[in-house]
Amino acid sequence: MEREQLDFYRDLLMGERKKVMKIIEGIDENLSNNIRDSVGNVSAYATHLADLGTDSDEREKETYMLDRELRNLKNIDNALKRIHDKTYGVCNYCGDEILSQRLKAIPYTELCINCKRNEERINNNHR
Ligand SMILES: [Zn+2]
CATH class of the missing domain: 1.20.120.910 (DksA, coiled-coil domain)
Structure with a gap:
């Protein structure tokens, strides 16, 4: 960046x-x-x-x-x-760049939107 x-x-x-x-x-x-x-x-x-x-x-x-x-x-x-x-600005999980749109909304995010969605899916399955 x-x-x-x-x-x-x-x-x-x-x-x-x-x-x-x-x-x-x-x-x-x-x-x-x-x-x-x-x-x-x-x-x-x-x-x-x-x-x-x-x-x-x-x-x-x-x-x-x-x-x-x-x-x-x-x-x-x-x-x-x-x-x-x-x-x-780099996804902690897959290493892809996180979109600036997402960073502006959640500047402290560590995951790109795809990995975040995956994580939420996994969390939901555990519930
Ligand atoms: Zn990612």
């Missing part, structure tokens, strides 16, 4: 990274607030049992979101590393 293109995707990834970091920081804050809340409620434990149920559901959802965003962040960092190594 040309230097200019690499620069373009690096900017795209850095923008994406900033967005993900913001989400992670937001979730983190919510999570620690929730934890503080439940600690504060210990004395009123019995009357708050129902509330605690909702809290833990909420926390579970946020933990799940955090998990997903951390995975995104890892993918973005991996992509930035591939830009640095100049191996960016």
Whole structure:
């Protein structure tokens, strides 16, 4: 891939990274607030049992979101590393070039559309 293109995707990834970091920081804050809340409620434990149920559901959802965003962040960092190594934009599986259309939509993708479809097919079969 040309230097200019690499620069373009690096900017795209850095923008994406900033967005993900913001989400992670937001979730983190919510999570620690929730934890503080439940600690504060210990004395009123019995009357708050129902509330605690909702809290833990909420926390579970946020933990799940955090998990997903951390995975995104890892993918973005991996992509930035591939830009640095100049191996960016090549399918990790078959070695074909990934279409720019696809890279612009998902700049941290490691697979071309064909391999991605294959992977999804395999995953679906396992379910
Ligand atoms: Zn491929």
